[in-house]
Amino acid sequence: MKNYLEIKNLDYSINNENILNDVNLSINKKGDIICLLGPSGIGKTTILRSIAGLIKPTNGEINLNHKILTNSKKFIDPENRNISLSFQDNSLFPHYTVKDNIMFGIKRSLFCSKNKNGPLIYSMNDLLDLFFITEHKDKYPHELSAGQAQRVSLVRSIIQNPDLLLLDEPLANIDQYLKNKIQDNLKKILKKTGLTTIIVTHDKFEAFYLGDYCGVMLNKRIVQFDSPYNLHHLPKNKLVVEFFDRGVLIPAKVKSQDTLFNKDLGEIKGNFSNIDFNGRDKVDLLIQPEDLIHDDKSSLKFEIVDKKFRGSSFTYILKTPSNLMLPVFVHSHHEHFHQENEKFGIKQPIYIDHLVCF
Numbered sequence: 410m411k412n413y414l415e416i417k418n419l420d421y422s423i424n425n426e427n428i429l430n431d432v433n434l435s436i437n438k439k440g441d442i443i444c445l446l447g448p449s450g451i452g453k454t455t456i457l458r459s460i461a462g463l464i465k466p467t468n469g470e471i472n473l474n475h476k477i478l479t480n481s482k483k484f485i486d487p488e489n490r491n492i493s494l495s496f497q498d499n500s501l502f503p504h505y506t507v508k509d510n511i512m513f514g515i516k517r518s519l520f521c522s523k524n525k526n527g528p529l530i531y532s533m534n535d536l537l538d539l540f541f542i543t544e545h546k547d548k549y550p551h552e553l554s555a556g557q558a559q560r561v562s563l564v565r566s567i568i569q570n571p572d573l574l575l576l577d578e579p580l581a582n583i584d585q586y587l588k589n590k591i592q593d594n595l596k597k598i599l600k601k602t603g604l605t606t607i608i609v610t611h612d613k614f615e616a617f618y619l620g621d622y623c624g625v626m627l628n629k630r631i632v633q634f635d636s637p638y639n640l641h642h643l644p645k646n647k648l649v650v651e652f653f654d655r656g657v658l659i660p661a662k663v664k665s666q667d668t669l670f671n672k673d674l675g676e677i678k679g680n681f682s683n684i685d686f687n688g689r690d691k692v693d694l695l696i697q698p699e700d701l702i703h704d705d706k707s708s709l710k711f712e713i714v715d716k717k718f719r720g721s722s723f724t725y726i727l728k729t730p731s732n733l734m735l736p737v738f739v740h741s742h743h744e745h746f747h748q749e750n751e752k753f754g755i756k757q758p759i760y761i762d763h764l765v766c767f
């Protein structure tokens with residue numbers, strides 16, 4: 410076993426319903442941060458619960474740090490896995506203060522015979538400061554907001570210094586104005602301590618920032634496991650494209666090894682990223698908002714049918730003669746504020762770095 414964590418062919422069923430279907434996942438080295446993305450109810454939390462030993466998979470194998478946790482013949486109880494799981498609903502002890510809840514995590518770490526990692530390099534007070542909950546340390550859980558309670562649960566899990574940290578939507582209840590600061594501090598803590606971590610999240614930007622690698626879960630399995638950059642620029646299939654919902658697929662003809670043709674856009678040049686054509690002459694080309702470049706002076710113009718303001722940018726939706734709806738990114742400081750029904754120019758010749766085709 411070369412990988413720090415290895416999940417092989419994992420299945421889980423309950424009441425004859427298949428929840429996980431042949432899930433495979435590996436973490437190559439200790440200290441990596443993995444983020445799992447996917448729609449609700451797809452099985453992301455079930456993977457965490459399977460790794461933690463809270464449920465027994467129907468089939469498959471889980472290995473951590475060169476030790477078998479689960480297979481057809483062996484099942485290590487949760488308390489003997491040295492894995493820390495922070496639930497989305499925080500699961501704090503209601504009769505303990507914030508400080509006492511966190512101290513429980515420290516005591517569990519110190520007295521767990523399976524934890525050979527020693528104390529975390531951050532103290533409880535350090536973590537309280539970094540997650541902005543110092544002033545709440547003497548409060549009870551019922552006196553906290555959902556976001557505050559979630560941060561306490563996060564601190565309690567981290568301070569145990571486990572072999573593997575599992576975080577289920579750890580920032581879901583945190584206000585947006587504080588979330589970026591928490592993300593920054595969380596990443597700094599995980600990287601400085603070398604805590605190997607799996608994070609479940611619905612937030613693509615959170616996953617792309619925190620994760621060394623990200624897995625996309627669809628149809629109860631991981632359909633692409635890759636770097637954040639590759640997930641965005643080089644999706645492996647149409648399911649991943651549809652999940653991220655950032656672009657459109659348009660019909661195109663293959664003209665050469667670096668050129669496509671679409672009847673509305675004309676010639677499109679670039680580098681084919683993900684396809685061996687094997688004689689195919691027709692493909693579906695992915696157009697993402699940053700692929701087409703706006704040019705007020707261009708003769709290639711389409712009608713604006715919608716405009717989405719994103720703060721630092723606009724995304725214009727353009728309608729072509731064949732009724733394609735093309736998204737185009739424009740910086741919000743662009744001098745012309747185009748309106749719906751106006752004509753909007755696209756720079757020619759069209760060149761796209763990654764020609765992603767299916």
